[in-house]
Amino acid sequence: MINRILRFTVIFVLLLLLQVLLFNNIEFSGYVNPFVYIMFILLLPVEIPSWLLLILSFATGLIIDFFTGTPGMHCASTVLAGFLRPYVLRIISPRDGYEPGADPSMVIYGFRWFLIYASIIVLVHHIALFYLEVFRFADFFRTLVRVLLSSLFSVTFILLLEFIRKGK
Amino acid sequence: MRNLLNFLAKYNNLIIFLILEGIAVYLLSTGNNYHNTRVIRGIRGVTRGIEERVSNTRSYFRLRDISQALALENASLKNTIEQLGKKEDVTLLSVSDTVYHQQYVYSSARIIGNSVNRQKNFFTLNKGKRQGMSVDMAVTSGNSVAGVIVGCSDNYSVAMSVLNLDFKLSARIRSNGYFGSLSWEGKDWNHAILSEIPQHVTFGVGDTVETTGYSAIFPEGLLIGTVSSFEKSGSDFYRIEVALATDFRKLRFVSVIGNLKKKEQIELENQFK
Numbered sequence: 001m002i003n004r005i006l007r008f009t010v011i012f013v014l015l016l017l018l019q020v021l022l023f024n025n026i027e028f029s030g031y032v033n034p035f036v037y038i039m040f041i042l043l044l045p046v047e048i049p050s051w052l053l054l055i056l057s058f059a060t061g062l063i064i065d066f067f068t069g070t071p072g073m074h075c076a077s078t079v080l081a082g083f084l085r086p087y088v089l090r091i092i093s094p095r096d097g098y099e100p101g102a103d104p105s106m107v108i109y110g111f112r113w114f115l116i117y118a119s120i121i122v123l124v125h126h127i128a129l130f131y132l133e134v135f136r137f138a139d140f141f142r143t144l145v146r147v148l149l150s151s152l153f154s155v156t157f158i159l160l161l162e163f164i165r166k167g168k
Numbered sequence: 169m170r171n172l173l174n175f176l177a178k179y180n181n182l183i184i185f186l187i188l189e190g191i192a193v194y195l196l197s198t199g200n201n202y203h204n205t206r207v208i209r210g211i212r213g214v215t216r217g218i219e220e221r222v223s224n225t226r227s228y229f230r231l232r233d234i235s236q237a238l239a240l241e242n243a244s245l246k247n248t249i250e251q252l253g254k255k256e257d258v259t260l261l262s263v264s265d266t267v268y269h270q271q272y273v274y275s276s277a278r279i280i281g282n283s284v285n286r287q288k289n290f291f292t293l294n295k296g297k298r299q300g301m302s303v304d305m306a307v308t309s310g311n312s313v314a315g316v317i318v319g320c321s322d323n324y325s326v327a328m329s330v331l332n333l334d335f336k337l338s339a340r341i342r343s344n345g346y347f348g349s350l351s352w353e354g355k356d357w358n359h360a361i362l363s364e365i366p367q368h369v370t371f372g373v374g375d376t377v378e379t380t381g382y383s384a385i386f387p388e389g390l391l392i393g394t395v396s397s398f399e400k401s402g403s404d405f406y407r408i409e410v411a412l413a414t415d416f417r418k419l420r421f422v423s424v425i426g427n428l429k430k431k432e433q434i435e436l437e438n439q440f441k
Binding site: 020021025026032033050051054055057058061065067068069070071072073075076079080083086132133134139142 | 180181184185188189191192193194195196197198218219222226281283285286287288290326333353354355
């Protein structure tokens with residue numbers, strides 16, 4: 001248990017550093033802003049109590065908000081992603097259910113499953129985030145393009161990180 | 169009571185979700201607007217150190233560009249001094265004459281946090297109230313417009329970049345003097361839109377767009393950019409795309425300009441509103 005908490009703390013700090021030091025500084029046309037920190041929400045154990053998941057989501061969002069100077073924006077979208085995660089997990093559950101005590105990782109449930117899982121959560125998070133950012137429905141489709149492009153990059157980076165994690 | 173407890177137990181997720189989401193939306197609505205930005209930036213003491221370090225690393229990679237820009241600015245300043253020196257030889261101005269009191273104060277600052285890829289971009293300066301910064305001072309890079317200070321803590325200031333959906337600036341075309349309103353559409357960091365120029369005005373691609381002195385924030389005649397394309401929009405006005413002269417990605421050393429007569433101007437204007 002302690003071991004597990006420690007492991008997630010390390011993952012959390014690494015993702016945070018990666019987001020703040022690297023991905024927040026990508027200046028590529030304004031259309032591509034990957035947010036990989038959401039991977040932390042993806043990796044938490046399947047049987048984590050929902051209240052804990054929500055509070056962890058909130059804390060993650062808040063910390064990212066402090067770094068980007070956008071109070072509430074990342075918070076709101078990360079909490080939404082955390083709230084929907086149990087439902088997403090239920091919908092895409094593998095045929096023989098989830099193994100007790102296992103994390104939702106690529107090693108256990110395969111590439112395809114993880115890709116679908118990551119894509120849904122990232123998309124939900126990014127839609128909420130980008131529309132909250134502009135806070136208007138003018139230029140609806142341009143924001144949508146930003147959402148899709150950024151999601152594409154976020155998912156790619158998350159898969160990449162998951163491969164690295166798998167390799168270890 | 170029992171039912172209530174059952175209800176709470178059944179929907180506890182939803183309730184926690186709504187509470188947390190409520191807090192987030194509250195933060196979003198109170199903390200994110202134009203004037204309250206300074207509050208949240210004030211709390212960011214912890215993140216500031218990291219921000220400053222990242223910014224230092226980035227500026228290292230851009231030293232060549234930065235030194236070039238500084239050299240250019242130096243050259244133009246030397247030219248100005250030369251011209252002024254010549255003038256002073258022939259005119260006899262008493263320095264204490266109140267009519268000729270200095271209107272603008274200039275000071276320099278370094279940018280330690282910046283973004284161009286959001287819809288509402290701000291940047292952070294390394295000087296604050298103690299160094300004489302105050303809200304509504306103009307920020308320029310070289311001779312071109314960069315932003316306006318919207319909040320100051322003791323040692324830092326936050327400025328709203330031109331690349332912000334909320335940024336509005338009174339601008340005119342240098343060749344004919346017609347003025348309109350400049351804003352950013354959130355599309356790309358090289359272009360802003362100048363609107364409210366009537367359709368009978370003639371101008372061409374490449375014409376210079378500069379500030380008017382109307383807002384009491386920016387001095388008159390600061391460079392904004394050049395006309396890159398224009399089209400007739402539905403009404404009687406042109407919709408002019410302006411290529412911005414400032415490269416916001418490379419923003420590093422800026423001048424901050426304060427207007428000493430701003431208070432007087434605004435007080436007078438308010439009397440006639």
